[in-house]
Amino acid sequence: MGAPIDQNATLVIGELRLPAQPAKLGLAREYAHQAATAFGLDVDRCHEFAFAVNEAVTNAIRHGSPDAHGHIHLSVRADGDRLTLAVRDYGTFSGYAPIAALGADRGRGFALMAHVMDAVQLCVGSGSTTVRLSKARV
């Protein structure tokens, strides 16, 4: 028998630096779908996972800013039965105006993400915006 499994362990499954271009959205969906399938989400949940990631990446491309190399960052983590994919862009937020814009522009996308995911987390930092999308194995 191996060492006891730490139930709180977080496993980083992978990272993807994606060119912030609409034509690369298919790649983001494929990445999300593969991660969800490998993690063991059922077929419908894999589709929902990829749908939500597509919405988050679309928002990042439309409203956010890429890093110095023109990329936005996707990373996948597993926490127990929960799979989380984070989408990070490097938009610089100043004051409340961008927050208000979030409500208007990203509102619909967020509502849809929240509808299909178990949890959606938005972290607005001084130099980046991260959306974390989580879904559990049933």
Add this chain to the structure above:
Amino acid sequence: MGFFYIGDEAPAEVAHHGDDVVVLVAGGELDYAASPQIRDHLRSRIDAGMRRLVLDLSGTTFIDSTAIGVLVAAVMQLQELDGGSLAVVCAEENRRVLRIFEIAGVDSLIALHRTREEALAELAVAG
């Protein structure tokens, strides 16, 4: 990159339904990258005088909120133009796309039909 297409069905096959009826076929992955071309294509048919549009999504494997937003905008534009309409065709087996329409909650705005015949029959009643 995601693959998608949109085009007109052979006009002769739908002509008998009325001269303002057009059947469009879109397939592949309808996302933010594809949305501008979908919007332009719908707009060009409306500008050409078409008022009853059928959009067949039977070959569509994915649709996102921006593409659905384009369809909603077309519906609203058509409604303002003497009660025009857009009917979307999506087969029962295309669960992935039907599920996204369900999530988007646009069933009160966009009429979804299982077959093209059903959509055309509905247009005939409406027209």
